[in-house]
Amino acid sequence: QVRLVESGGGVVQPGGSLRLSCATFGFSFNTYGLHWVRQAPGKGLEWVAFTGEDGTTFYADSVKGRFTISRDKSEKTLYLQMNSLRTEDTAVYSCARDPLAYQPYYLDFWGQGTLVTVSS
């Protein structure tokens, strides 16, 4: 069955970096788009970034220039490199699958998420 499993979260100081991973299982990695979405404690869902099967990327303005989304076809894994982290980046980060391979659409399967805490 379709599964997405995030890892790499933790506590980091403001200005620091972290790389999140999302291992995928049960579907053809190369034929779906993939997203990162975050949820601050007690808050709603906020879209972060998307990557298409061809490597096309889109970002929310709040993370553009600081975060980089990428995908490794051989490992069937999605990544989010987060640099220059701010306290407002504190959230649970989830990866999600998109049934459309080349542009953002809706998100049909989600992972459980990994918590990133930015604090001094």
Add this chain to the structure above:
Amino acid sequence: EIVMTQSPATLSVSPGETAALSCRASQSVNTHLAWYQQKVGQAPRLLIYAASARATGIPARFSGSGSGTEFTLTISSLQSEDFAVYYCQQYRSWPPVTFGGGTKLEIK
């Protein structure tokens, strides 16, 4: 950026009754709208896409309607497992993909 507004923020309904959750877009999204359910401590689950198409495995008591800027998620014969937070999301215009702020459906 298309802003999605959900109302009410909290909706109290008795089991067995019908709940109607509203989602409004700041500009037309045609029918490029999805609904998600999120229970405490769980990942969101896709309920509805294309405004009215039920996702695989979603019970028929969940229905979506609307187009343009006004949308409704209707849940009939509410069951205990339906009490959760619901989000709408537009995918007509991006970036960014945008979500509504959510409606918490609670037991009356």
